[in-house]
Amino acid sequence: MENENHNIEQQIMNIRDKTSARMDQRILDDLFGRLRESETPKPAIAPAGLWRMIMNSRYMKLAAAAVVALAIMLPVSYGAVKAIKKYFKIAQNSVTFEYSEPNGSFSYMYSRGVSVASTDATSEQEARAQLEEFLRLYQEGKATEIEPGVWRATLSSGEEFAYGGNPQNLKMEFTEEEKAQLKQQTDEIKELRKAGKGERTFWKEIEENGIRMRLYRVRYMLSNGQAVTICEGEEAK
Amino acid sequence: MTNEEQLIQDLKAGDREAMRLLYESHKDGLFTLAKGLLDDASAAEDVVHDVFVSFVESLQKYHINGGLRAYLATSVANRARDRLRAVKRHEAKPACAEGSEEFRDTPETQAILQEETHRLKQALAQLPYEQREVLLLHLQGGLTFEKIARLQGVSLSTAQGRYRYGLEKLRSMMSR
Numbered sequence: 001m002e003n004e005n006h007n008i009e010q011q012i013m014n015i016r017d018k019t020s021a022r023m024d025q026r027i028l029d030d031l032f033g034r035l036r037e038s039e040t041p042k043p044a045i046a047p048a049g050l051w052r053m054i055m056n057s058r059y060m061k062l063a064a065a066a067v068v069a070l071a072i073m074l075p076v077s078y079g080a081v082k083a084i085k086k087y088f089k090i091a092q093n094s095v096t097f098e099y100s101e102p103n104g105s106f107s108y109m110y111s112r113g114v115s116v117a118s119t120d121a122t123s124e125q126e127a128r129a130q131l132e133e134f135l136r137l138y139q140e141g142k143a144t145e146i147e148p149g150v151w152r153a154t155l156s157s158g159e160e161f162a163y164g165g166n167p168q169n170l171k172m173e174f175t176e177e178e179k180a181q182l183k184q185q186t187d188e189i190k191e192l193r194k195a196g197k198g199e200r201t202f203w204k205e206i207e208e209n210g211i212r213m214r215l216y217r218v219r220y221m222l223s224n225g226q227a228v229t230i231c232e233g234e235e236a237k
Numbered sequence: 238m239t240n241e242e243q244l245i246q247d248l249k250a251g252d253r254e255a256m257r258l259l260y261e262s263h264k265d266g267l268f269t270l271a272k273g274l275l276d277d278a279s280a281a282e283d284v285v286h287d288v289f290v291s292f293v294e295s296l297q298k299y300h301i302n303g304g305l306r307a308y309l310a311t312s313v314a315n316r317a318r319d320r321l322r323a324v325k326r327h328e329a330k331p332a333c334a335e336g337s338e339e340f341r342d343t344p345e346t347q348a349i350l351q352e353e354t355h356r357l358k359q360a361l362a363q364l365p366y367e368q369r370e371v372l373l374l375h376l377q378g379g380l381t382f383e384k385i386a387r388l389q390g391v392s393l394s395t396a397q398g399r400y401r402y403g404l405e406k407l408r409s410m411m412s413r
Contacts, residue, residue, distance in 0.1 A: 005404045008411065011357050012376045017269040017278075019285070027286050028260060034293045035251050 095179055097186045134161045189228065192220045241305050249296055260289060263306065266377065267313050273373045274317040276362040284320060288312040310378030314370060314388060321366065360410040368403030371396055 133155050137143050143153035155161050192198060198218040205214050220228050247255035267288060271281035288309060361369055367389060374380040374388070386396035 008407050017272050019264045019268045023282050031256050
């Protein structure tokens with residue numbers, strides 16, 4: 001029986017499915033394109049997890065709600081934390097720029113935030129303390145990447161704290177310098193948008209307060225070579 | 238510096254040849270793993286695509302920790318599971334979806350579809366997902382049982398047990 005099992009193990013190890021030339025071409029083309037993008041210098045103000053929303057001003061309230069919801073979806077603590085009881089939103093910050101255009105006024109909102117999924121925190125204050133302790137442990141090199149993009153550290157309470165995303169990007173407040181750079185970037189995006197120079201793809205539909213919105217991802221190439229993808233929303237017909 | 242560390246460094250510097258080398262070295266292994274987990278060639282293709290893209294996007298924060306092969310195999314397993322969950326929600330997949338005509342017609346695939354391997358694949362597809370995952374991640378992805386246990390959120394002995402039961406079931410199915 002042991003021999004038979006060994007044979008099966010060998011057979012499984014020997015299975016080799018080959019990718020097709022078409023698949024190779026498709027993936028390599030995509031990877032080379034992305035490699036070029038990652039070579040371009042990125043301003044310090046555009047970390048992963050920073051969401052940009054552009055919405056008609058009529059939906060300012062909705063935009064704010066949506067941004068918060070989106071921010072929660074990003075750097076959320078991961079499934080390695082068992083029996084999650086509560087989520088706490090920590091330090092949601094946003095900065096908004098408004099522009100008047102002939103067909104209405106538009107708001108560009110940049111939002112940053114994180115949520116903590118906790119097994120034992122009973123308040124936002126406790127969740128914030130856990131997050132801060134995790135970040136300290138991460139900076140001290142005491143967190144380990146348990147899965148691609150998922151970091152874990154053991155808190156002093158003994159709880160395992162997991163964080164999905166890049167903890168280095170977890171800066172809570174927008175500085176004045178960041179705001180100035182974002183304004184400059186937004187001025188350029190606004191012009192590109194006006195000129196229709198963006199690759200727009202449908203993302204998903206959401207509903208808030210009885211209003212259905214269709215969200216799109218639009219990719220703009222800035223003059224400094226950086227590619228910026230923003231989320232754009234419009235009322236669903 | 239190991240070859241792998243050098244490769245990562247070159248990738249971080251935007252070296253296209255390093256990217257090609259990375260892809261060529263891992264594509265078949267990851268595709269085999271994804272196809273074994275999903276039993277669907279088109280879905281496996283998408284998963285492999287996503288895994289490489291996601292790796293490139295997170296390249297700057299990647300640190301060697303347990304080897305690139307294991308890292309990529311883990312990514313495939315995570316995405317395969319997400320995909321299966323989504324499929325379960327939206328549609329019932331046929332048990333032996335084989336994928337596109339183009340895939341089926343390649344000479345390599347014809348060779349793969351030799352009787353014994355084909356039977357083994359069919360038998361694998363009939364195993365409970367957790368058992369299939371342990372077998373494939375260990376034998377195809379090169380992951381240790383400790384890593385697989387962590388990935389599945391179970392104890393080491395459970396992961397090893399799933400491996401043993403999986404092998405036993407395969408043996409029984411193959412001997413029919």
